[in-house]
Amino acid sequence: MTDTTTPAAGAASDPDQVRALRAHVDALFPALQTDLEALVRIPSVSAAAFDQAHVAASAEAVAALLRGVGLPDVHILRSARPDGAPGAPAVVARRPAPEGAPTVLLYAHHDVQPPGDAATWDTDPFEPVQVGERLFGRGAADDKAGVMAHVGALRALSALGGELAVGVTVFVEGEEESGSPSFHRFLTEHRDLLAADVIVVADSTNWKVGVPALTTSLRGLVDGVIEVEVLGHAVHSGMFGGPVLDANTLLARLVATLHDDAGEVAVAGLVVAPEPEVDYDEAAFRADASVLDGVALAGTGSIAGRLWTKPALSVIGIDATSVAHASNTIAPRAAAKLSLRIPPGQDPQAAEDALRAHLEAHAPFGARVTWRPGEQGKAFHAAEDSPAMRAARAAFAAAWGTDPVDIGVGGSIPFIADLLEQFPAAAILVTGVEDPDSRAHGANESVHLGELRKVVLAEALLLRQVAGLTGAPA
Ligand code: BES
Numbered sequence: 001m002t003d004t005t006t007p008a009a010g011a012a013s014d015p016d017q018v019r020a021l022r023a024h025v026d027a028l029f030p031a032l033q034t035d036l037e038a039l040v041r042i043p044s045v046s047a048a049a050f051d052q053a054h055v056a057a058s059a060e061a062v063a064a065l066l067r068g069v070g071l072p073d074v075h076i077l078r079s080a081r082p083d084g085a086p087g088a089p090a091v092v093a094r095r096p097a098p099e100g101a102p103t104v105l106l107y108a109h110h111d112v113q114p115p116g117d118a119a120t121w122d123t124d125p126f127e128p129v130q131v132g133e134r135l136f137g138r139g140a141a142d143d144k145a146g147v148m149a150h151v152g153a154l155r156a157l158s159a160l161g162g163e164l165a166v167g168v169t170v171f172v173e174g175e176e177e178s179g180s181p182s183f184h185r186f187l188t189e190h191r192d193l194l195a196a197d198v199i200v201v202a203d204s205t206n207w208k209v210g211v212p213a214l215t216t217s218l219r220g221l222v223d224g225v226i227e228v229e230v231l232g233h234a235v236h237s238g239m240f241g242g243p244v245l246d247a248n249t250l251l252a253r254l255v256a257t258l259h260d261d262a263g264e265v266a267v268a269g270l271v272v273a274p275e276p277e278v279d280y281d282e283a284a285f286r287a288d289a290s291v292l293d294g295v296a297l298a299g300t301g302s303i304a305g306r307l308w309t310k311p312a313l314s315v316i317g318i319d320a321t322s323v324a325h326a327s328n329t330i331a332p333r334a335a336a337k338l339s340l341r342i343p344p345g346q347d348p349q350a351a352e353d354a355l356r357a358h359l360e361a362h363a364p365f366g367a368r369v370t371w372r373p374g375e376q377g378k379a380f381h382a383a384e385d386s387p388a389m390r391a392a393r394a395a396f397a398a399a400w401g402t403d404p405v406d407i408g409v410g411g412s413i414p415f416i417a418d419l420l421e422q423f424p425a426a427a428i429l430v431t432g433v434e435d436p437d438s439r440a441h442g443a444n445e446s447v448h449l450g451e452l453r454k455v456v457l458a459e460a461l462l463l464r465q466v467a468g469l470t471g472a473p474a
């Protein structure tokens, strides 16, 4: 029998270890999939307009799963948001480290994005359906598969037997998709519960099906609402139209100043980080993003640079009279919600100040322009390298049979920067189960089950490996 109590240095490259763990993962996978499906059935949308009882129910379900993997203390905890309202329930499950051994924090989130228009889905968003190797449903990938990656890795290790020589804390947040508003307070109230040497964040993407990735950078985020006002009240568009432009037109003109003719963000003073080392094939990008034939891509430089190391600005909502309610009037006001992604190295407040200054300076026809700040989230850039990162790459290579790629990601996981501020010596490993066709946040979200199986194996191997890293693994 394999002695699992000795330090597991090289576990990821020991073919017997890999084979043994792979067999355990294969054996437990059907039950893991059933448990994932049960989580997907809980519509745990953290956005304020949705029933938060479902978020509480998904926290309970996650707590039950973590009790089942033999972590002795499992808590459901809430901290207050800055406005005093209670935050969403987070689940923290722990087994303290043996004397002198490192602690690993395993992160995922159990809340999901709103499903959007159900008519745009091929199946019910909250009724998981498997088609081929993919399991469809809201949260099937982002990030309930991340939760199951941790559960699966811990199940596989306990099936292998023996004590894992590492402390484990699983932290499953309930409000990531709402910008983690209570996380700052949570960190100050429960810092000791979360303290760790290695942090595994299972909320990102792999390079593509069959090729794993370690995420080494993420963009940050600034959003807010821009309002344009031009009249005291609506007036007849025939009687008054001509000498004064309507607010919808003025908003469109203002929004049009935000990009130059090449489609590059035209706000002065924003940071551009150095070009990434790997590129994203243009044809693959077009296919993954479903860009229609004939549509030219925006911006300049490599595709990966445009996604990971340059700012990107989108209009994510518009308040204007709907077509159905249109009447022959000149609109007095219109508003748009803007979402600005910022590269590593860009301070969010400085980015917001630059955006606001641009909007105010470009007020068309002297219209009244008001900016209402929304959320800010910091970007992330991994430290050059660490033993933990090398251990993760070795575990990925063993699980997939293919070397992983170091990638950036255009999306944001803002709490990572907060966590690093609290635990500056910790090594952060940003991993995940998504692939470019997972459609997180969109209709027909799905996880590739073959990839999830590899993620579980890789994480189990990684945990064995971390147990063998001596001293401070950072
Ligand atoms: N899992 C995503 C982040 C992500 C996106 C990783 C794409 C890899 C590829 C995460 O759940 C997310 O969507 N974050 C939000 C953060 C926001 C609400 C502050 C985002 O990026 O919009």
Ligand code: MN
Pocket: 109, 142, 143, 176, 203
């Ligand atoms: Mn996520």
